[in-house]
Amino acid sequence: MKRIHVCLVGALPEGEALRLDTEPAIALFHVAGEYYAIDDRCSHGNASMSEGYIEDNATVECPLHAASFCLKTGKALCMPATVPLQTYPVSVIEGSVFIDLPEGA
Numbered sequence: 001m002k003r004i005h006v007c008l009v010g011a012l013p014e015g016e017a018l019r020l021d022t023e024p025a026i027a028l029f030h031v032a033g034e035y036y037a038i039d040d041r042c043s044h045g046n047a048s049m050s051e052g053y054i055e056d057n058a059t060v061e062c063p064l065h066a067a068s069f070c071l072k073t074g075k076a077l078c079m080p081a082t083v084p085l086q087t088y089p090v091s092v093i094e095g096s097v098f099i100d101l102p103e104g105a
Contacts, residue, residue: 001100001101001102001103002100002101002102002103003091003098003099003100003101004020004022004098004099004101005096005097005098006018006020006028006096006097006098006099007028007096007097008095008096008097009092009095009096009097011097012028012030012035012097013030014030014031014032014033015030015031015054016029016030016054017029017030017049017050017051017052017054017060018050019040019048019050019051020040020099022101024039024040024041024086025039025040025041025048026038026039026040026088026099026101027039027040027048027049027050027060028050028090028097028099029050029054029060029071031054031055031056031058031071032056032058034058035090035092035097036058036071036072036087036090037087037088037089037090037099038060038069038071038074038085038086038087038088039074039085039086042062042064042065042067042069042081042085043067043076043081043082043083043084043085044062044065044067044076044080044081044082044083045062045064045065046064047062047063047064047065048063049062049069049085051063055068058070058071058072059071059077062081065080065081066078066080067079067080067081068081069081069084069085071087072087073087074086074087088100088101
């Protein structure tokens with residue numbers, strides 16, 4: 001596992017997302033006081049999930065096709081998407097936000 005520093009707590013406003021130029025690209029979301037990280041690319045098409053519509057119930061809607069995903073599990077919640085998105089563990093340590101990536105990422 002490889003832990004990367006993303007930002008300081010407070011740098012990503014509540015209800016916002018940040019795209020990380022990792023491989024693969026990851027989207028970090030700040031929703032209801034929690035941080036979630038998922039693959040940035042919609043599993044249905046070529047859309048950046050960090051540009052999606054964030055809901056208070058920890059879901060995000062694809063900006064192109066209206067597919068919705070759970071930020072906690074990555075599960076595709078409605079058509080046209082059927083394939084889940086990869087999620088990544090997020091930690092807040094001493095005022096900083098970190099994401100854990102699998103080895104080789």
